[in-house]
Amino acid sequence: MSTQLRQPAEVLFAAELKALVATDDRPRPAGWALSPQAVCDYLMGGSLADGTEISPKYIGNRRLIETAVATLVTDRALLLLGVPGTAKSWLSEHLAAAIAGDSTRLVQCTAGTDEQQLRYSWNYAVLLAKGPSKDALVPTPLMRGMQDGSIVRLEELTRMGSDVQDTLITILSEKLLPIPELEMAVHAVRGFNVIATANTRDKGVNELSSALKRRFNVVVLPLPATIEEEAAIVTKRVGEIGTALQLPEVPRAEAEIARLVTIFRELREGATADGATKLKSPSGNLSTAEAISVMLGAWSEAGYFGSGAIDAHTLSANMVGAIVKDPMADRVVLDEYLETVVRKRKDWADLYAAVREVM
Numbered sequence: 558m559s560t561q562l563r564q565p566a567e568v569l570f571a572a573e574l575k576a577l578v579a580t581d582d583r584p585r586p587a588g589w590a591l592s593p594q595a596v597c598d599y600l601m602g603g604s605l606a607d608g609t610e611i612s613p614k615y616i617g618n619r620r621l622i623e624t625a626v627a628t629l630v631t632d633r634a635l636l637l638l639g640v641p642g643t644a645k646s647w648l649s650e651h652l653a654a655a656i657a658g659d660s661t662r663l664v665q666c667t668a669g670t671d672e673q674q675l676r677y678s679w680n681y682a683v684l685l686a687k688g689p690s691k692d693a694l695v696p697t698p699l700m701r702g703m704q705d706g707s708i709v710r711l712e713e714l715t716r717m718g719s720d721v722q723d724t725l726i727t728i729l730s731e732k733l734l735p736i737p738e739l740e741m742a743v744h745a746v747r748g749f750n751v752i753a754t755a756n757t758r759d760k761g762v763n764e765l766s767s768a769l770k771r772r773f774n775v776v777v778l779p780l781p782a783t784i785e786e787e788a789a790i791v792t793k794r795v796g797e798i799g800t801a802l803q804l805p806e807v808p809r810a811e812a813e814i815a816r817l818v819t820i821f822r823e824l825r826e827g828a829t830a831d832g833a834t835k836l837k838s839p840s841g842n843l844s845t846a847e848a849i850s851v852m853l854g855a856w857s858e859a860g861y862f863g864s865g866a867i868d869a870h871t872l873s874a875n876m877v878g879a880i881v882k883d884p885m886a887d888r889v890v891l892d893e894y895l896e897t898v899v900r901k902r903k904d905w906a907d908l909y910a911a912v913r914e915v916m
Contacts, residue, residue: 563801565661566614566654573599574655576609586630588706588748589656593626596655600648614651615644616790621776622648628774629656629708634729634751636714639778642844644790645754648778649710652752657707662698664710666717675699675724676734689738699751700734706748714753715762722769725751729772758842781845784830788818790845795852804853805860810867814852816908817876820899821848824880824890829898836894839880839887851875873911888916 567574574590577599583592591599598605600622602613615622628635629652637645653660664674677700683693702709714722728734732745753773756762765773781787791814821843823829827836841847854875855867863871881887891912899909 565659566650567658567660569801570599570612570614570651570654573609573611574658576605576607577611577655580605580607580609586748588746590658591655593630596626596652597622599655600651613793615648616786616793617644617779617781621778624774625652625776626656628776629750629752631774632732632750633774634753634772636773636775637752637754637778638757638775640758640780640844641756641842642846642848643778643780644845645756645778646712649712649752649754653708653710657748659707660710662702662707662709663712664698666711666713666715668716668718670717670721672721672724673697675721677736691739694736694739699728700743702751703728703732703734703743703745703749706746709749709751711751711753713756715755715765717763719763719766722763723766726766726768726772729769784815784818784822787822787845787848788815791818791848791852794849795856798849798853799856802853804856805865807856807859808866810852810855813855813867813869813872814848816905817848817851817872820876820894823898824894834897836898837890839882839890841880841882841887843880847879851879854878869907869911873908874915877912877915891916 577591577595581592581595583594585592589596597619599611600614601619602611604610625635625637625648635652637649639645650660653662664670675697677697678695679689680693680695683690687693696704699709701707711725728745729751732749734743734745736742755765781790788811792809792811795814819830823836824838825843827838828834829836851872852867852875855871858875859865859867859871877891880891895909895912899905899912
């Protein structure tokens with residue numbers, strides 16, 4: 558078994574991708590490992606003609622996936638937009654894995670990202686010894702993607718400064734990367750494209766220029782439509798991540814996941830599920846991704862310190878940590894929710910007591 562802490566999608570789901578390649582007889586765009594239809598099948602799941610079961614990687618509207626895949630066939634880049642927890646990065650990774658067979662050509666955008674991290678940099682020892690030359694050039698993931706004709710991922714695009722973002726305009730419109738020091742340019746090979754993600758609720762983001770926006774087709778990923786859909790996503794991802802981390806075996810915890818998802822959705826939306834009670838919302842996002850983290854924490858605690866099963870006791874401390882980001886304001890929000898909602902719900906007495914114990 559691999560000791561790698563986290564394996565990329567193309568390794569984790571290698572058997573499924575291999576089966577799809579073997580059974581996919583539809584036309585494939587240049588540089589693509591699968592046809593667009595097969596890429597959608599990989600993401601949405603289903604059964605192949607040879608009996609292979611493809612697990613769903615994205616639970617939601619297939620039309621959104623079809624739009625995203627169709628965009629990447631064209632010369633336009635794809636921007637996955639949404640609030641935290643809408644599986645933007647997860648979808649980006651799996652799209653790259655299915656299309657190019659490699660999801661690791663990645664640039665994590667931050668406030669400190671500069672042009673060199675997008676375009677290219679130099680090996681200064683070679684540069685001093687030989688001057689500007691191809692040997693001194695250090696290609697970035699973006700340059701390598703252009704040279705090899707593969708998908709490049711840009712995570713949290715709006716975290717970069719606007720001036721650095723605009724470095725992408727020439728690359729996305731002309732499909733070339735000028736290297737004036739060498740009086741040459743890198744031309745993109747067929748199959749090259751960019752998948753970017755952006756968070757609509759992040760504070761301090763940099764707006765994309767209108768010129769750059771025109772180079773992207775935007776697909777907005779919504780939050781799960783129902784409690785059942787969100788609980789299914791949490792259950793699936795917790796099982797996958799917990800198994801990969803080799804956490805101790807514990808019984809399935811659908812009931813606790815359903816309670817957690819219900820709490821997060823009600824606090825996020827500012828009202829109980831039946832609409833009868835208005836609620837204050839905490840400062841945090843309480844996204845699906847946050848729910849997955851809470852359940853993984855509860856699983857670890859249950860396996861190593863608890864009764865061996867995820868229950869209100871192991872869930873409570875992890876849940877409070879996720880909700881109370883602001884020690885003053887969020888504690889008031891949670892306290893009010895406990896008294897007006899949790900305390901009055903049938904069969905939630907254990908959760909009320911457990912949360913009160915750690916608050």
